[in-house]
Amino acid sequence: GENVEQHPSTLSVQEGDSAVIKCTYSDSASNYFPWYKQELGKRPQLIIDIRSNVGEKKDQRIAVTLNKTAKHFSLHITETQPEDSAVYFCAAILSGSARQLTFGSGTQLTVLP
Amino acid sequence: DAGVIQSPRHEVTEMGQEVTLRCKPISGHNSLFWYRQTMMRGLELLIYFNNNVPIDDSGMPEDRFSAKMPNASFSTLKIQPSEPRDSAVYFCASSLSTPDTGLTFGSGTRLTVV
Numbered sequence: 001g002e003n004v005e006q007h008p009s010t011l012s013v014q015e016g017d018s019a020v021i022k023c024t025y026s027d028s029a030s031n032y033f034p035w036y037k038q039e040l041g042k043r044p045q046l047i048i049d050i051r052s053n054v055g056e057k058k059d060q061r062i063a064v065t066l067n068k069t070a071k072h073f074s075l076h077i078t079e080t081q082p083e084d085s086a087v088y089f090c091a092a093i094l095s096g097s098a099r100q101l102t103f104g105s106g107t108q109l110t111v112l113p
Numbered sequence: 114d115a116g117v118i119q120s121p122r123h124e125v126t127e128m129g130q131e132v133t134l135r136c137k138p139i140s141g142h143n144s145l146f147w148y149r150q151t152m153m154r155g156l157e158l159l160i161y162f163n164n165n166v167p168i169d170d171s172g173m174p175e176d177r178f179s180a181k182m183p184n185a186s187f188s189t190l191k192i193q194p195s196e197p198r199d200s201a202v203y204f205c206a207s208s209l210s211t212p213d214t215g216l217t218f219g220s221g222t223r224l225t226v227v
Contacts, residue, residue, distance in 0.1 A: 032213035043204065043218040044156070051213070089156065093212055100146070100169065101212045103156040 004092050006104030013080050014112050021107045023090035024072040033073045034101070035064060036089045044089060048075070080111045117219035119205050125225045131193040134222045136205030137186055146216065147180055147190050148204040156204075162188065163210075195226045 006023045013019045023033075034049035050057045050064045050073065057064050061080075066073040073092075077084055090104040118137040126132050138145045147159040160170040162182045170180070177196070182188040192199055202223050206216040 034215070043220050045218070046215055049213075049215065100158055100161055101216060102158070105155045 004090060004094070004102050004104045006090050006107060008107060009105065010108045010110070012110045012112060015080060015082060017080055019075075019077045019080055019084070019109055019111075021075045021088055021090070021109070022072060023074070023092075023104050024070075025092045025094065026071070027092070027094040028068075028071065030071075030092045030094060032093050033064070033066060034091050035062075035075050036091065036103075038087045038089065038106075040086070077109075080109075082111050082113055085109055085111045117205055117207050117217055119203075119219035119222050121222055122220060123223045123225075125227065126195055128196055128226055129194045130226075131191065132195045132199075132224060132226075134190040134203050134205075134224070136188045136190070136219060138188070138205070138207030139217055140186070141209070142207035142217075143185075143210050144208045144212070145182060145188050146206045146208075146212075147188070148206060148218075150202045150204060150221070151200075159190070192224075195224075197226045200225050 004023055004025050031052040035047050036044035037047045038044040048059050048062050048064050050066050052068055055066055061078050063076045087106045087108050089106050091101045094102045120135045143164050145162045149157045149159055159172045160180045161168050165182045178192055180190045202221045204221045205219045208214045208216050
């Protein structure tokens with residue numbers, strides 16, 4: 001069925017290094033791809049999103065890239081800091097989900113000082 | 114704006130009891146969503162309202178779960194009777210209209226059924 005797959009499930013990087021999280025989706029009609037950050041014990045919060053009419057979007061140290069042909073999108077965090085440690089979720093609107101957001105399984109990012 | 118407000122923050126109840134979770138969406142938001150989060154299944158959409166009308170409840174696990182939205186500023190998710198496997202964090206979220214206008218989540222209700 002329609003789904004969103006996210007990799008890796010866990011990621012550890014040294015402070016200052018870059019982190020990349022990738023997601024693939026199955027519905028070629030999807031046109032909206034947000035990323036959420038969830039700190040321990042807190043709510044998911046939208047950090048960046050991209051629509052299908054653009055290939056890349058940046059906001060300071062974070063960026064998202066989209067490859068519609070391959071049906072995958074990625075989150076890039078540069079110059080990582082300890083406060084970037086959290087679970088990151090990608091999401092997409094899939095036809096099979098009544099046009100609602102379907103979330104990936106999440107990536108636990110740990111930034112080591 | 115105070116954001117999406119959920120209550121209670123924590124709920125511990127005995128198996129078989131009725132549980133009611135509450136949500137106040139952001140003023141002016143027309144869509145409201147209930148999600149359940151567990152380690153095993155991640156974030157699952159349970160039900161979605163638009164202009165107070167349930168649009169899609171295909172994610173509601175079974176008849177023990179019900180949700181209402183009597184007006185634009187209030188929604189409830191009820192579990193009756195509750196079971197230990199219902200233990201999870203339940204999030205309410207709202208958006209201006211369709212999900213691609215951006216979902217804002219509440220702080221969640223951590224439910225423990227013993």
